[in-house]
Amino acid sequence: MDPVLNRPGLRALRRIPIFSDLTDEDLERIAPMADPFRRQPGEMLFREGDAPDGMYVVERGEVGVTTVGADGEAIMLAELGNGAVIGEMSLAEGSARSATVAAISATTGQFFARDRFAALREAGDPAAYKILLALARTLEERRRATEQRLRLLLDDPDRARKLRAKPMRHLVGVLTKA
Amino acid sequence: MSTELLSRVAPFDAMSDADRATLAGLLEAHSFAPGQNVYGAGDPSIGMKMLVSGTVVLTDVTLTTLSTDPEVRIDRPGTLFSLGSLLMPFAHRHNVKAATEVEILLLPRRRFQRLIETGDSAGHRLLDHLLVRLAGNVRTLNQAIHDLLTHE
Numbered sequence: 001m002d003p004v005l006n007r008p009g010l011r012a013l014r015r016i017p018i019f020s021d022l023t024d025e026d027l028e029r030i031a032p033m034a035d036p037f038r039r040q041p042g043e044m045l046f047r048e049g050d051a052p053d054g055m056y057v058v059e060r061g062e063v064g065v066t067t068v069g070a071d072g073e074a075i076m077l078a079e080l081g082n083g084a085v086i087g088e089m090s091l092a093e094g095s096a097r098s099a100t101v102a103a104i105s106a107t108t109g110q111f112f113a114r115d116r117f118a119a120l121r122e123a124g125d126p127a128a129y130k131i132l133l134a135l136a137r138t139l140e141e142r143r144r145a146t147e148q149r150l151r152l153l154l155d156d157p158d159r160a161r162k163l164r165a166k167p168m169r170h171l172v173g174v175l176t177k178a
Numbered sequence: 179m180s181t182e183l184l185s186r187v188a189p190f191d192a193m194s195d196a197d198r199a200t201l202a203g204l205l206e207a208h209s210f211a212p213g214q215n216v217y218g219a220g221d222p223s224i225g226m227k228m229l230v231s232g233t234v235v236l237t238d239v240t241l242t243t244l245s246t247d248p249e250v251r252i253d254r255p256g257t258l259f260s261l262g263s264l265l266m267p268f269a270h271r272h273n274v275k276a277a278t279e280v281e282i283l284l285l286p287r288r289r290f291q292r293l294i295e296t297g298d299s300a301g302h303r304l305l306d307h308l309l310v311r312l313a314g315n316v317r318t319l320n321q322a323i324h325d326l327l328t329h330e
Contacts, residue, residue: 093310
């Protein structure tokens, strides 16, 4: 049996999609970056516009991803549960948070600080760049999916008009994470 | 020739000489006659392409409403095409056709990914660029959808 993958913490890391290409040795270097977090219902992980401080992995619970529409009303973009990876792009680039994320139910998980990951990246650590390659693939998939959604909306103005007329909670899944 | 061109165009102009030399050594040269497809909609992506000389016409066959002009002529040496194909295979959504004699340099995906696997700094620098560009593209597209859904 693999001694590394027998450890519960590392087994959990292995299940995170952006860590799936890492070797056991890579995971050993990434594991110390993880800090446990806990939020009660209604408590924030981060707000739209915040500086990106790191990535959250939800192990138990549920969080809501929202943004604010032109009329000031909150738009629910997604509801995410066990295994969700949130804010992972903060490991890759320094743009402000593009949405607000708050716990819907009691939520626990692991937090990976951006500055610790940046140190690995600046040192040219192969594990950091394998993670960045996985993040880039995720971004490319989102870019293509988002472009397709935009094309559908532009090609069918009626569809866009109908979506505008619906309560904002029905927009879940229309936008993608950046 | 490849190294000299790379030293003049972004993102390679910001790389070290050693990194540019590494990447130049991985590029494949391809020539196309007028009227020949550099790639067509539905073709599998194999890697990033850079225009060296000549003129190509890009045709968006899946949507014309994003642009009033369904055809875009490109003749600037160093223009990059299909950057995303360094990351994963997909079917192209556009046609890129040679309008004149055209020379292209190809960086195959497998060679780029090998650079990442082996921890080569040339691969790291190119991946750094890709991430910034992709994140910007996704934010721009999201903003366009957001505006479309929240404004009359």
